[in-house]
Amino acid sequence: MTKGKKFLAYAFLTVVSVISVFPLYWMMVAATNKSVDVSRGTLIFGTALFDNVKKLFASQNVATALGNSFKYSIIMTFISLLVCSIAGYGFEVFHDKAKDRVMSVILLAMMVPFAATMIPLYRMFSSARLLNSTLGFILPTISTPFLIMMFRQSARSFPSDIMEAARLDGLSEFQIFYRMFLPTMRSTYAAAMTITFMSAWNSYLWPKVIMSDANSITMPMLVANLTEGYVTDYGILMLAVLVCTIPTVIVFFLLQRSFAEGITGAVK
Known part of the structure; x- marks a missing residue:
């Protein structure tokens, strides 16, 4: 590659990186400014961070939302x-072949939008008295076709000879799974953990439907509450968005290497 092509490539990557990072930078800047300054498009850090923190904690139950x-x-x-x-x-x-047919049905379920099943699920959970409960929150998404497919693809790289040798040594299927399969699939578990945690943390529609109690509020619901009303304080809103974003950013950066290895390993 010539110097000119290298310069263009690095220039393009720099521009794309700046565009990608800018929303995060603007969110951090907006969290330190007053609502008026945010509306004006201020791009420098302000001095209203502590005022926004006091107003946010005074108007919303942030501790409960974070805990939930x-x-x-x-x-x-x-x-x-x-x-x-x-x-x-x-x-x-x-x-x-029977399991292949079942897997095909599971993958077809990925094409059904959650909004299409939300009302039947709500009626079902209401009849089972699972509203405003942890069980009601996690049951609809306790298993997803994407994660099942990812673990299935990873299991294909697990040597069958090792499993046969383990069975001859007297290990049960559970012992093979726990002692042999699980340790060798750490990158896949890390990728699945990142995806599931971020999905659960950012979930809004189903918790909004099933969680009507104020003590069951989550961070995405708290952020949505700040947009309701006649006037929106954008400084407080962006501070809440920043607080809601930090845990997922930390999880992703801690597991980003394993995440990449797990995703590529599942696709192979």
Whole structure:
């Protein structure tokens, strides 16, 4: 590659990087400015951060929302990884044509929008008295076709000879899964954990429908509450968005290397 092409490539990547990072920068800047300054498009840090923090905590129950979001996201991530990994392992290791048909039906379910099933789900959960509960939050998304497919693809790279040797040594299928499959698929678990945690943390529609109690509020619901009313304080709103964004950013940066390895390993 010539110097001219290298310069154009780096210039293009620099511009794309700036465009990608700018929304995060503007969100941080807006969180430190007053609503009027945010409306004017101020691009420098202001001095209203502590005032915005006081107003946010005075007007909204941030501690409860953060606690609920962490609780729901952690529980949902743990259960989803357990269920989807076992399902993906079972679909591949105990492979037959009937399971292929079942897998096709599961993948077809990805094409059905959640809004189409939301009303029947609400009536079902209302009849089961699961409104405003952790179980009601996690049950509809406890297993997803995408995660099952990802674990199934990863299970294809698991050597069958090792499983046969383990069975001859007297290990049960659960022991093979727990002692051998799970440790070798750490990158896949990291990728699935990142996807599931971010999805659960950012979930808004279903919690808004099923969580009517103020003590069950989550961070996305809190952010939505700040946009209601006649006047919106954009400084407080962007501060709430920043607080809501930080946990997912931390999780992604901690697991970004494993995330990339898990995604590429699942596609191969």
